[in-house]
Amino acid sequence: RERDLPPGPPTLPLLGNLLEFPTSKIYIQFSKWAKSYGDIFSLKIGPTTVVVLSDPKIIRECLDVHGATTSSRPFFYVNELISNNCEIGFMEYGPTWRNLRRAAHDVLSAEACVKYIPIQRAEAFRLMYDLLERPQQFTTHIYRYAASVIFSVIYGIHCPEFENTFIREFYDVTAEFDKVLKPGFAPPVEWFPILRHIPERWAPWKRICKAIRTQQRKLFFTLLDLCEENMKNGTRNGCFMESVIDRQAEYSFDRELLGYFGAGILEGGTDTTSVYLQSFVGCVVANPAIQARAQAEIDHVIGSKRCPEPDDFEHLPYLQALVKEVHRYCPVTPLAVPHATIADERIGNYVIPKGSTIFMNTWAINRHEDYYDNPHIFDPERYMQSEFGTKPDVDTSAFRNDMIFGAGRRICPGKHLASTSITLNAMNLLWAFNFLPAKDLHTGEQKKIDLNDAEDFDCEIVPRSAEKADMIRAQFVVAKSTFELFDRRVPVTAS
Numbered sequence: 001r002e003r004d005l006p007p008g009p010p011t012l013p014l015l016g017n018l019l020e021f022p023t024s025k026i027y028i029q030f031s032k033w034a035k036s037y038g039d040i041f042s043l044k045i046g047p048t049t050v051v052v053l054s055d056p057k058i059i060r061e062c063l064d065v066h067g068a069t070t071s072s073r074p075f076f077y078v079n080e081l082i083s084n085n086c087e088i089g090f091m092e093y094g095p096t097w098r099n100l101r102r103a104a105h106d107v108l109s110a111e112a113c114v115k116y117i118p119i120q121r122a123e124a125f126r127l128m129y130d131l132l133e134r135p136q137q138f139t140t141h142i143y144r145y146a147a148s149v150i151f152s153v154i155y156g157i158h159c160p161e162f163e164n165t166f167i168r169e170f171y172d173v174t175a176e177f178d179k180v181l182k183p184g185f186a187p188p189v190e191w192f193p194i195l196r197h198i199p200e201r202w203a204p205w206k207r208i209c210k211a212i213r214t215q216q217r218k219l220f221f222t223l224l225d226l227c228e229e230n231m232k233n234g235t236r237n238g239c240f241m242e243s244v245i246d247r248q249a250e251y252s253f254d255r256e257l258l259g260y261f262g263a264g265i266l267e268g269g270t271d272t273t274s275v276y277l278q279s280f281v282g283c284v285v286a287n288p289a290i291q292a293r294a295q296a297e298i299d300h301v302i303g304s305k306r307c308p309e310p311d312d313f314e315h316l317p318y319l320q321a322l323v324k325e326v327h328r329y330c331p332v333t334p335l336a337v338p339h340a341t342i343a344d345e346r347i348g349n350y351v352i353p354k355g356s357t358i359f360m361n362t363w364a365i366n367r368h369e370d371y372y373d374n375p376h377i378f379d380p381e382r383y384m385q386s387e388f389g390t391k392p393d394v395d396t397s398a399f400r401n402d403m404i405f406g407a408g409r410r411i412c413p414g415k416h417l418a419s420t421s422i423t424l425n426a427m428n429l430l431w432a433f434n435f436l437p438a439k440d441l442h443t444g445e446q447k448k449i450d451l452n453d454a455e456d457f458d459c460e461i462v463p464r465s466a467e468k469a470d471m472i473r474a475q476f477v478v479a480k481s482t483f484e485l486f487d488r489r490v491p492v493t494a495s
């Protein structure tokens with residue numbers, strides 16, 4: 001470890017900390033190291049440097065204030081094989097990323113997102129309807145919701161079902177892609193570049209990457225072709241991809257970037273939103289008293305004679321606290337997405353060298369005893385006491401409500417769309433349903449939910465009254481007029 005680097009665990013010659021680098025739940029080990037080595041510590045992986053930040057002030061200094069040098073992404077060879085580094089989320093800092101980011105801002109800014117509220121509302125009614133009709137498949141319904149909103153906004157394609165639409169295809173290819181992103185899928189080719197030359201016949205992971213590339217391109221470019229065809233045929237429906245195609249020269253997009261632009265937005269927004277909503281459900285199932293309190297508040301403000309409206313959320317302080325607590329307790333991206341430096345950068349007494357990878361450990365902050373009382377307990381009440389849920393004497397000058405969306409120039413461009421999806425559905429779901437633990441078929445006992453893994457669980461979803469069930473069915477019929485605009489006549493799948 002170079003002298004100016006932040007401290008960290010002892011290193012081995014040549015390998016550095018490679019052998020102790022975790023391959024799953026990395027944030028847990030990072031949080032343990034933060035306790036031993038501090039809120040800014042470093043790891044050596046071969047010749048390269050990894051820096052982990054676990055304090056809001058250091059994050060602000062490093063990723064916001066010094067954003068000009070800390071806003072790149074680490075080079076990821078597997079991603080080069082799959083998308084040739086054309087996707088916004090993985091792309092290194094530079095003019096191409098800036099153009100993609102400008103387009104992402106044009107589609108996802110707070111002002112632009114106001115236009116999508118009708119789509120999100122209609123989809124949220126469909127989600128309630130689906131949960132009413134087929135409650136057992138709730139994770140599929142939630143995933144469909146998140147994907148269909150983005151398919152509608154970007155490509156003008158509403159997907160009424162999970163199966164037999166582009167969503168199934170997108171889901172399959174994303175699941176494959178997620179596997180290759182996991183540490184340990186490929187040898188450490190980023191850190192030991194010589195390993196990139198292993199011939200394909202001895203490197204099955206290279207063949208898998210190629211197959212994913214083919215599958216992804218087929219889907220992404222079919223979507224682009226469809227959009228172009230509709231424009232040629234005079235059947236535009238105002239989706240964002242039409243305006244990107246119109247302004248292709250202004251964004252300096254070639255056809256590759258056109259295809260991967262929409263893909264990057266889909267990939268950034270689908271899993272994240274759906275994982276949050278699943279965690280939300282998991283948290284209320286595991287905490288019936290909290291669920292009941294949020295429902296009592298909703299009943300008081302909204303009642304049972306009408307469905308929730310977007311503006312209701314601001315009158316529901318306990319539900320707001322619950323939404324924040326789910327973000328704190330089950331962060332969708334506990335380590336955000338790693339940044340990388342494009343020049344040496346001095347942070348306090350340390351120098352982070354050019355080419356370092358920087359992780360922002362949101363999980364460690366969220367579970368820090370210095371900031372939160374009983375951080376390992378799920379309790380929205382903390383956010384009723386203070387804006388950031390912290391203990392009374394904590395200096396919160398560097399805390400932000402959108403910390404969960406990352407930091408600096410790479411902060412999530414989809415945060416407004418995501419927040420609307422979250423607030424609309426949080427209100428709807430608790431207004432409409434009781435969420436109960438599933439029962440073990442053999443013992444009849446209620447199954448426990450592990451909130452540290454709240455993506456994979458069963459639960460029972462029961463409408464709170466026959467009156468509300470009727471209202472959902474009626475609203476679903478009304479929502480169809482919004483869907484019609486996006487009910488494109490498209491082939492059932494891209495294949």
Ligand code: HEM
Nearest residue numbers: 088089268269272273332336337405406407410412414418
């Ligand atoms: C609960 C929902 C979401 C969470 C927690 C989330 C979180 C994040 C985080 C932590 C990052 C990395 C920020 C950084 O590097 O500092 C990110 C990037 C990104 N997100 Fe989100 N996100 C969510 C929803 C969305 C949605 C709905 C969209 C699009 C519709 C989206 C699109 C993107 C894109 C395109 C990037 C890459 C930005 C870049 O590298 O410049 N996200 N998100």
